[in-house]
Amino acid sequence: MFKTILVPLDGSPMSEQALTLAVRLAQSHSADVHLVHVHSPYTTTPITIEGLPVIDEELRSLAATHELTYLRQLAASLPISDHEPIIARLEGPIAFALNRYCYDIGADLVVLTTHGRNGFTQLWIGSVAESLLRSLHIPLLMLRPSPEMPEPTPFRHILVPLDGSALAEQILPHAVTLADQEGAELTLVRVIEGDPNTGPGGVTYRPHENTLTAQRETAQVYLDRLTQDLLARGHPAHCRVVAAEHPARAILATATDVGADLIALATRGRSGLSRAILGSVADKVLRGGNLPVLALRPSEMG
Structure with a gap:
């Protein structure tokens, strides 16, 4: 559960x-919600609150007053009955x-709207979200912005891409928690190499049919085991093996095909600011x- x-x-x-x-x-998890704003002295669009001046009689900025009033007003407007929302105004990068505050409060989920534009070659996640993904080992639930406030519709189908590794499987408990809470079904997908690829020297090769068959069978056995385990624990689950040249595009296409409304995956890579x-x-x-x-930077310690 998310607490x-x-x-x-x-x-x-x-x-x-x-x-x-x-x-x-x-509401579903009886969890604490922390509404957090980090003050930036360089912003060109400071928060303004109707009825409050921007500066006081000594020409000092009232940014802190505005930001705290903004958080208090939001907290008061939220229909949370179990726990009153907690507000925090932070300073610094x-x-x-945000990273430090997450550790201080023991956060187990970050929910945020990302900034950016569509397309493989354009920025999707904002710099803050990407920095948090680099540094946190808790899931980030990232939402696309929409022109209007989204309807409070539960997720009904969650796609979970896996690559056969224990690192990738670290997203599963979080996806299951969310699926149980939302009443969603899970589809596990593994993408195997299935189309022509370009090797060293620009030489194009096609995986041998026997190799593809072996890969598909191995992937199917792997997914079947995970799926049966989920079903045995009462979680509605399905699985798919997809052969494709471009795994990311295959994952997105599979999400559309199965009617998924959320993708849950572990990121991979190496730590360090320069990587x-x-x-x-x-x-x-x-x-x-x-x-x-729903994205998670997996921990090497599991």
Whole structure:
């Protein structure tokens, strides 16, 4: 269960779209919700509150007053009965401040609306979300912004891409928790190499049919085992093996095909500020799709 949910807010209606989902999960899990704003002295669009001046009589900025009033007003408007929302105004680099706060409160889920544009070659996740994915080992539930406040509709079908590794499987408990709460079914998918590929020197090769058959059978046995385990524990689950040249595109196409409304996956990669933490497949799924994504940086310790 998710017990402590953090929602980063920047004062924009777009960031507030994450509140609907966060509130629904908090109600279901009897979880604490933390509404957090990180003050940025460089923002060109500071939060304004109707009826409050921007500066005081000594020409000092009232940014802190505005930001705290904004958080208090949001907290008071949320229909959470079990626990009153907790508000926090932080200072410092945004991603660093959020990261530190997550550890301080023991957050086990971050729900946020991402900034960005569609397309494999364009930015999907904002810099804050990507920085959190690099540094946290708790799931981030990232939502696409929409022109209007989204309806509070539960997720009904969650697609979980797996690659056969224990690292990738670390997303499963979180996906199951969300599926149980939302009344959703799970589809596990594994993509195997199935189309012509370009090797060294630009030489195009096609995997041998026997190799493809062996890969498919191995992947099917793997997914069947996981699926049967989920079914035995009462979780509605299915599985698919897909042969494709481009795994990320195959994952997105499978999500459309099965009617998924959420993709849950573990990112892969290496730690360190100078290295990309997102694996190439996860990165393309995050940047190329329109669905909400539950993403987790797996821990080497499991």
